[in-house]
Amino acid sequence: MVPRVVVLFFGRFSQLILPLALVSVVGCTPYRQVLRAGRPQQLTVEPKVLEASGDLVPITVTARVPAKVLKWERKVTYKIELHYRYDERAAVPKREYLGGLQFASGDYLYDPTDSRWLIATKSFQLAYSPEKHPGHVTARGFATAVGKDIRRFRRESPKTIELAPGIITTARLVVLRPRLDFTPETYVPAQDSGTLELPVYFPPNMAFFNGQYGTNASALADFITENVKTRSIRIVGGHAPDAVDAHNPRLALLRARSVQKYVVDLLDKYGYQNSTKSVQLSVSARPHDWTFFLERVTNSALPEKQIDAILDIVNGSGSYERKAARLADLPCAEYLETYIYPMMRRALVVIKHAPRAARPDYELYLIAQRIAAGAEDANALTEEELRYAASLTPLLEDKRRIYEGALQTGLSWPACHNLGLIYLKMANQELTPRVRTILLKKAVTNLTYAAHRNPLDAELWYHLAIGQQRLGNTLESLHAFDYAAKATGKPELMRQLFADKGALELIAGQPDDALASMQYAETTTQTVMNRGLANLLKGDYPAAAAAYEEALKMTPDDGGKLASYCRAIVAARAHDDTALGYWLARTVALDPTAADRATQDLEFRDYVTMDLFRDALKQ
Template identity: 35%
Template sequence: MQQYKKNKNLILFLTLSLSVGGTGCTLQRMVKTAEKGQQITVEPNPLAASGQNVNFELKAQVPEKLIREDEVYKLDVYYEYGPQQQRENIGTYNFSFGEFLYEDKKPTITKQLSFPYDPAKAKGRLMVQGRAIDKEDDDVAYTDPKQVATGINTTPLLLVRSNEFTFTNDKYSETADGPGKLMFYFEENGATLRNYLGSNLQALEQYALDNVPEQKIKITAMQSPEEKGSKLAAKRAQELEQYYRQKVKALDYSGKKVEITTEVKESPLAALAEKVEASALPKEQKQEVQAILESDRSQQQKLQALQQTAANGYLQQYIYPSLRAAEVEINYNRSRKPDYQLYLLAQKIADEEVTADVLTEEELQHAATLTPLLAEKRKLYEAAVKTTDKWPAYYNLGVVYNEMARKEYRKEAKKALLEKAIQNLTYAGFRNPTAKVYYSLASAYHQREEFLEALQYYDYAIKLGGEEELLQRIFADKAALEIEIGQYDDAIESLKYAGDSYQTNMNLGLSYLLKENYEGAEGFYQKALEQQPDDGLAYYSLALIGARTQNEQMLEQNLRRAVNADKTLMQKAIDDVEFEAYRDKPAYKDALIR
């Protein structure tokens, strides 16, 4: 009996040993199969920074033998950088049934991956490491780590953008008695007021509530030339007049005298000509449109001819919608207090020592301009928001938060300040949807790296229309954003309307460089240097073209000029993967000696 027990225990021990040994052997065989047969493809390689992220596609193919019932093969993707070989995990590919596709009869997974960009990561390595895992007992065997991409190409970050916006023009001293203006936009062929956020109806109702002796209101309505019916503008004016009179009747208890006059712009083609002249269209396209409008053809023939022009897309998207509108102008007669009195009263309002009605909206806004300190400006504009609920107060408070964010070096604190700027600029946009307000909102989103929202508001700002200089700035920063997200063709299209500025030429140069049109890129960088001689970034960009085209003389001359113009570019050149093939060549070394 004892012999039987010994034999039984021996059999059990051998069985367990074989089982453990079998699992270990299986995992090791999987690891060796993976190391020998897996194929990893990374695009782009080297990796490239895009905005504040590094985006890339990683495709992994493994041998069919790694797909098993009792074991699973996984592939970890990570980035390794810095003196301490810091590891940043990016993702894991799981080669289980249902999580891969077959390509060329091989299990394949392709994913778009990304990780945050930081200058410290510029000289790192993209790594993969496989894991063979036993599903029952979680035993693991690892492949050797493998480098699949080196460093980060930062050339896409060499763009120029402005995103500069400032406080509303303070014309209180000159225009204390000036009119207020509200714009209302209508659906195509429609005259119904739209009660949505940003429609200005709420602001109009505030005027109906104002406790003033009298109001003189002028409504000027228009329509776009392609709309049906000749009386549409008149209907829009009538709709606004009736709406306002109803609101005064319902909301006003002061018995103020209200006088309303209406005016209809009878010639939509004349209004169209004015809008075209003030648009961001290139000079040649403006001339083409104006020539058609000034011809002796009928209105219908002119509209048909405009559809064949290069400007037609711009007209349809940005100009025609802005003509389906009516402007309401309200005139007040108010007295003006001395600046010192305004400032003292505004501080008391902010500290809740006096009631808000001791100052008008314009007086409180003006008081905030009398101090250079952002903390005091914020306090006064917050009081203006609380007491007036008007768009300039929200807008200027948003500008204050944006200026505070520009001075903030801590990333999370900066984002929090920009979030407050966005909140207030959004309220300003609801009350006064103009190109200026929505450009500032787009810029705040852009700085906060919320690119989709920024792009939407850039487009909205352009559609609202404005002065040519403002529209060109909007298109220029919109193009910068499009470069950041890799939409180079869209950026080039936007830059057609951005004027002939340094920013425009630098970003056209970068767009062409990234599209590998090096001759075109060089031409734009040379134009930028004509506008800003000795610009280090322009020379550095020309050096990159020299590196990409194997023109060592071009590389050396421009890299030397870049470093002489901006000393910080020396360290950038040392870290830049674009110059990797030239590290030991005289052209590169001599340029950095200066």
């Protein structure tokens, strides 16, 4: 048997020359010849210690093998298979197949410095889960028959070689504390009618509307096809004060008329309780709508100084075009282009529908309970009455049953939103993973309905983003956060929204985007901690250290345990031995269980045998 030789090279990547030991096979077959020709081989793994980035662990492996393996390429192919092995304490350790590097035609290149060698490079992704730490990437060589069943016609090296340990999970030390507030339910009998405001949006410099653009065009169609008794529909067109939209003075009116045609077509096709004769339709335009613009700006996450600068321009002298040009020169112009202007390219549809009657609270609650129990017809109360009845009980289960009854009479956004929050809160209390997933899916479904029916409300998109994040749908959550940032909400909500958006971008492995979002967030322990993590991941250790020390002064909820531990990680990455000893000792004093955590954490792999590390854990 050929002895195993492992040569380590210092540097960023782990590079191991790994001659794979051979097992004798029957006869002098091409399998054996290929395996023998494949040594010695060089495997380069990047990074040398695996590190989670969001929900994934990226791995890149480069193999360099002698070109002699191609001698039998028509019959036998040389391949290196990679696995991730973990849970070593189990009777049978778990293995997850990552993929392979195959030296077949088209899968390799000749080494430009030495044509006697072949090079193959491939990137892999390992889905992160807590049980996969600790573990190792392993490699094993195979010789497989070309065009044959590889389960029968292949030979393998008997030795499995460990390439890289894993997993560093520092990138997952994100702080996320969302606010989940119910939409207040009020029950006041309307004197005239209920009102629904539904904006529909347009691409820049476009006026054609076919119900396909934007997330809420279908909500307009749903409302009309539900045939809720409607008195009037007013459509008001608008445009953004940027160079793309503002050059066309008729654009706002053209947008309103395009939506009017769409509404008329729906009424003619689906209306039986409403028609173009019974519903009063009106169209108007607001081509220079500074009022709506300032409403969006003052309810945004922009700092007060930047809001004041915008107010000075809009309320000052000069033409509309001159003011728009000055806005484009402001430091916050990118924010305006990203979050404000897209919501101004719209036509606002204002719908007034039939009035409601009033009942006392006790009567509403009793009837709602009977409806929820199936002892009363769902039509005994209106959807608005059922929603209000749900707000009269503190029990989540009672709220759930009543809101589900309310949705039998119509998909209103307050009912969908509050039912979605109920499912979110129930999921927080659920211990069974399968049931928790079911509850989260129901939450996301209802929150999606709510956001699409009231798309200008930032809170609805914000809660949808949180639901998607808890369900593990990171990309969908980021999309919802983008919509939330462009919608309208109170300044404190918008600052919280950008704080949580930054947290999610960190979870997704996007530290630069996270820092950009958090500049509009309020300075809280969450924001400061996450700013520290973003700078740590970017390699800006002084900024990361300053942020974590600032968080410690703010008395975080956990007494500073996480901030102190993260500060020790900063010291380890910066190779500051003195600071490492100090912050580890402080962390263990705050939380004795941190000693075991630090021992297992690969961030401290270069220190675990040092006296300063051991002394710090004894504090």
